[in-house]
Structures are given as C-alpha cells and as structure tokens.
Amino acid sequence: MRNMERIHKYTLNGKNIVLDINSGAVHVVEDIVYDILDYYGTYAVEKIVEFLKDKYAEFDIREAYKEISVLEEQGLLFSEEVPIQYIKYNEDNIVKALCLHVAHDCNLRCNYCFASQGDFKGNRSLMSLGVGKKALDFLVKNSGNRRNLEVDFFGGEPLMNFDVVKELVIYGKDLEKVHNKHFRFTITTNGVLLDEDKMEFINKYMDNVVLSLDGRKEINDNMRKTVSGKGSYDIILPKFQKMVAKRGDKDYYIRGTFTSYNLDFSKDAIDFYQKGFKKISIEPVVTSPDEDYAIREEHLDTVLKEYEQFSREYLKIKKQDDEFLFFHFMIDLNQGPCIIKRAVGCGAGSEYMAVTPEGDLYPCHQFVGNEKFKIGDVYEGILNTKIREEFKEANVYNKEKCRNCWARFYCSGGCHANAYNYHGDFMKPYDIGCEMEKKRIECAISILANLQE
DSSP: THHHHHEEEETTTTTEEEEEETTTOOEEEEHHHHTTTTTTTTTTTHHHHHHHOOOOOOOHHHHHHHHHHHHTTTTTTSSSOOOSOOOSSSSOOOOOOEEOEEEEHHHHHHTTTTTTTTTTTTTTOOOOOHHHHHHHHHHHSSSOOOEEEEEEEESGGGGGGGHHHHHHHHHHHHHHHHTTEEEEEEEEOOOOOOOHHHHHHHHHHHHHEEEEOOSSSHHHHHHHHEEEEEOOOOHHHHHHHHHHHHHHOOOEEEEEEEEEGSTTHHHHHHHHHHTOOOOEEEEEEETTTTTTOOGGGGHHHHHHHHHHHHHHHHHHHHHTTTTEEEEGGGOSSOOOHHHHHHTTTOTTTEEEEEEEEEEEESGGGTTTTOOGEEEEEEEEEEEOHHHHHHHHHTTTTTTTTTTTTTTTTTTTTOOOOHHHHSSSSSTTTHHHHHHHHHHHHHHHHHHHHHOOO
C-alpha cells in the first residue's frame, strides 16, 4: 500500500503496535485501527467501509479513520522523512571513548573467540603502564570540550594485567582534576582471576562491569574451556555471584553468547536469573558459517521464535521483579538520541577506538589485528584519516540495505565489524544479524507497551 513504507505494524504479546518510522512515534492501537491501516492512504473511507463492513460497524470504521487522520495531521503517522543531503557527524573529530586492550592474552580458550583466544592473531602481550598513560592522554587531548569520557579495560583477559589497570585508574583520576574531565571506567572479565582484592577495587572504581559466562553449565563448558581443556563454569560462577553481591546497586551485567548449540538461549537467561543475576545480555555468535557452532539462515526461524517466547517469560518475571533487565529488551522511546546519532550508531572509528598493547589505534576491538584498519597510534595520533572518514560516512543513509528498512533508526545500521566479517564490507549489514535485531526491537516495544498499562 502507498503509505506502508512509512510505518511498521505488528502484533506481539497481545498488543497491536504501529511504528511511525520517520518521527519515531509508537502507537498501541485497537484491532479496527490496525486493520484500517492496511488500506488507509490508498482507498477512500467509503471503500474501506466496504472492505471491513463484515467485521466492524460503519460508524466505528469512520471514527477510527478520523483518529488516523488526526495522527497523520499531527505528524505522528505516515510522517515524511526529513531530507538530509549530508550528515554533519563529528566534524571536530572528538574522541569520547577508548577500549584499552590491556592484555592480548587469556586464561581461557573459548571456541568462538573473535580474538583468537586472546592474542588477536599476534603475539601474546600485555599493555605497559606507559602505553596506557599515553592512551588516556590521547583521549583527553582529543575530547575537546566533552567532559564525560568512557574507558573500557578489555582483553583477552584484563585481570592478567590488573596492576596496570589499577595504575591507569589512579592516573585517570589525576587527569580528571587537571583537565576537568570525568572518566567512566568499565572492565570486561571472564572472572577466573577474581579475588577479594580485585573485587574491592573494581567495585570502588569501575562504573560498570561486564561478566562473561555463557549460561547453563553444560552450555558454558562446551565452549568456554580452561587452558587445560576443562570446563570453566564451576570456577567462575561462585566468583561472579560473590562479585555481584558485593557490588550493591552499581552497574554490571552478565554477558553470555548463544550459538547453534543453544538456540534455546532463553533457558540460559532464566538460569542466570535463578542464579542471582538480574542484569543480563546474551549475544548471538558471529563467525564463519562453516563453523559447526555458527548461526546460519536455517536457524533464523528458531531464533526469532525464541526471542518472542523469551519476551513472554521476561514479561512475567518483570511484572514481579522490576530489577530484572535483559539488555536487548531495553528501549527508550521518549528521550532517544538526535536523528544524526540514530543514523550513525556506535561511533566506531570516529568517536570510539580500540588501543592495542603496543598503542596502535583501531576502529573498535573487533578490527584489532587487521592492519588495513589501523588508524594511528597513541603517540602520533590519527594518521590514517581516510579510514576515519570512511567510518564517519557509515550511516543508514549511505548503506543501501538500510535505506528503506523500518528499523534503521533503532539499530543505526548495525555493527560495522559484524558486517565486515560476514561480507568483507562494513557498509553491507550482516543479514542474519539484521533479522535478529528487528525481532529484538519488536519484542522490546511490545514489552514496554505491556509494562506501561
């Protein structure tokens, strides 16, 4: 129908949802409005009455038609796209976040690891304090007037270089006073080396903690093994439970990965919740389709149904425990970012960069090791401005597959690294990932519609 490319409508969790793509307006509508929208804008009201007269009374059809017309006049339905010839994104080349690879080494050997079991297809190495300080100096120098800065301690396994992590946090605190900045520190860990001292420091200084564990014991131990080849679950779980108990109300989330071996990943999420974790993320693995654990097109229907099934279970728990959060079911429909930010996404290669132990700069952690994407280093700054400009142009207006997708302003074109790893071109979104993201968005909005009743 003529207007249907401007809206997206679906029914989930007992709600008829209508999204106005360009304005971002979301409507929960009755069946009669939902049905009229199939014809609205293409047929006159008299014709629509004829189409639907066996299902609804004529008066009700005409009244619902008027309601739709009012929403259209207000720019909340079938709104036109604001013409944007060129997105002026990060013209001043402000850097606001760094991912510090403090350890290109790991004490686990996860089968699906994109970092090649921690070494990123290079030599196993640890970041020196000197390189780390230069990285923080680079961030401050390139952050312009921005006060709030993000730093993620990453690996490999960053706890293998925890003395440097501690020194860098203290150095960052000194920089804050001198330059009127505020660092928001995050650490991502597999937990093997967690002890009382590390927990105490992390809980004091880290604004967020990402805890890596895949879910149920058999699922985790199938993919996340120790160097000796044994499962890691029994080592890690009690440490994570203790960590979260000590953390109080500070942010954290436990992050799992689902593969072809646990397409029923909702069971892993529920298992996390039952083990005491309330802030949860379970990400789909992205790898070569030749791997036995890869998520392929033949798995997609099962995965999408699993998201819907989990959304129903999530709602039941959420109504009893508001602290339960699943990362992919969280959505803000009231105060989202401006249209430019919604179009460009994460800012990899422009606002956000990864730093290797040697001080080299890459667009994000998943591009590390691919020399083609080396942007510069923390000593001399950005040297490959061509790559930076290419990433700045990676937005939904320039990605052909995104141009007419209803979800483009929610996903912002998806993950550049997943697109590159799958297609060899970060301007071509990862198709399977797109379908999963669209379903997650549908689930998230339907959940919000039910919770706001």
